[in-house]
Amino acid sequence: MITLFPNYSISGAQLLLALLALLFILYHLYLIIKHITAPSLFRLAMSMTIWIGILVTAIFPEFTRRSVRFAGLGENFNTLIFATFVIVFVLVYWVIHRQEAQKKDLTEMVRQLALRDFKQEYGKKRE
Amino acid sequence: MQIQKKDCCVLIPVYNEGSVLADVIRDIHEHHFSHCLVVNDGSTDNSEAKARQAGAMVITHRIRRGKGAAIRTGLEAIKLLHYKVVITMDGDGQHVASDIDMLLSSLSRGYDVVLGSRFLGKNKIPLLRRFYNWIGNRLIHLLTGISLSDSQSGFRAYSRNAFQQMETYSDAYEYDSEIVQEIKKHRLSYKEVPVKVRYTPYSLQKQQKQSLLNGVKTMMQLLFSSL
Numbered sequence: 001m002i003t004l005f006p007n008y009s010i011s012g013a014q015l016l017l018a019l020l021a022l023l024f025i026l027y028h029l030y031l032i033i034k035h036i037t038a039p040s041l042f043r044l045a046m047s048m049t050i051w052i053g054i055l056v057t058a059i060f061p062e063f064t065r066r067s068v069r070f071a072g073l074g075e076n077f078n079t080l081i082f083a084t085f086v087i088v089f090v091l092v093y094w095v096i097h098r099q100e101a102q103k104k105d106l107t108e109m110v111r112q113l114a115l116r117d118f119k120q121e122y123g124k125k126r127e
Numbered sequence: 128m129q130i131q132k133k134d135c136c137v138l139i140p141v142y143n144e145g146s147v148l149a150d151v152i153r154d155i156h157e158h159h160f161s162h163c164l165v166v167n168d169g170s171t172d173n174s175e176a177k178a179r180q181a182g183a184m185v186i187t188h189r190i191r192r193g194k195g196a197a198i199r200t201g202l203e204a205i206k207l208l209h210y211k212v213v214i215t216m217d218g219d220g221q222h223v224a225s226d227i228d229m230l231l232s233s234l235s236r237g238y239d240v241v242l243g244s245r246f247l248g249k250n251k252i253p254l255l256r257r258f259y260n261w262i263g264n265r266l267i268h269l270l271t272g273i274s275l276s277d278s279q280s281g282f283r284a285y286s287r288n289a290f291q292q293m294e295t296y297s298d299a300y301e302y303d304s305e306i307v308q309e310i311k312k313h314r315l316s317y318k319e320v321p322v323k324v325r326y327t328p329y330s331l332q333k334q335q336k337q338s339l340l341n342g343v344k345t346m347m348q349l350l351f352s353s354l
Contacts, residue, residue: 110196111192111200114166115207117186117187118207122204
């Protein structure tokens with residue numbers, strides 16, 4: 001156990017997770033400040049919510065229990081975990097679906113460009 | 128139905144096959160098939176130049192979109208040129224142009240699609256490749272009810288009736304399997320004929336890159352598309 005504040009200790013795994021989250025938050029901020037990336041406000045808010053959530057949960061696990069009680073789930077923490085899994089699964093499915101759709105669009109664009117060039121070059125040869 | 132060679136177009140999708148492509152096209156021309164369409168799928172080597180020098184028509188994808196997308200583009204181009212028969216071959220030199228006559232002879236007997244099979248002839252095929260193909264065949268049989276000895280062969284001949292009806296969506300190697308689904312969907316008549324295959328160190332090296340991972344991807348795509 002590592003003492004973080006007087007009368008407050010956390011395990012090594014918790015500290016590692018907190019440091020990882022902090023690293024990602026600082027890295028994201030660095031990229032934005034240096035104008036290396038320019039995420040939309042929505043994406044930034046999502047990303048920050050997730051990493052700050054991980055940071056807070058890692059350092060103060062009690063926070064999640066209080067949130068669960070506040071949300072009316074009582075002590076049924078497993079329900080929250082299960083619901084999170086379902087949400088993550090749906091999000092991943094949605095992202096894959098979007099990516100596949102974009103790949104199809106790209107293919108169609110490449111094909112149409114190729115066919116346009118082909119028509120110009122060979123269109124009248126067999127007529 | 129009598130098929131004349133001038134009504135046939137050999138379609139070859141290629142990606143970086145510059146070192147062997149000229150020989151493949153020459154082999155086709157030597158067997159009196161003068162119409163050859165190469166779909167250059169975003170090659171970064173000299174495939175396009177080699178194909179043009181060898182006397183083939185060329186259509187080019189500016190970026191690589193996969194074998195399935197390349198064949199789809201090629202078929203669309205062939206429809207524009209009013210050919211009656213399309214023969215698809217791989218660009219790595221593993222197929223032998225002398226077998227085209229055998230495919231056409233079955234097609235002339237009224238079949239819509241003739242599929243070349245490496246496993247009906249006396250070919251020395253690596254064991255692992257046989258195993259992958261066996262899995263593919265079983266899966267295709269499960270999904271379509273069509274039993275083939277070589278569901279992954281790229282050496283095929285299509286009548287105009289077939290290639291005008293077929294509508295595929297796959298971009299990558301699952302295209303070969305999707306065609307079998309189209310045969311079932313449109314109730315096209317089909318036949319498998321034995322073809323020779325030349326596994327050179329070059330073609331084997333290329334196939335290793337597309338083996339297991341692509342097999343799994345193909346399987347997943349087929350399962351999802353049949354849901």
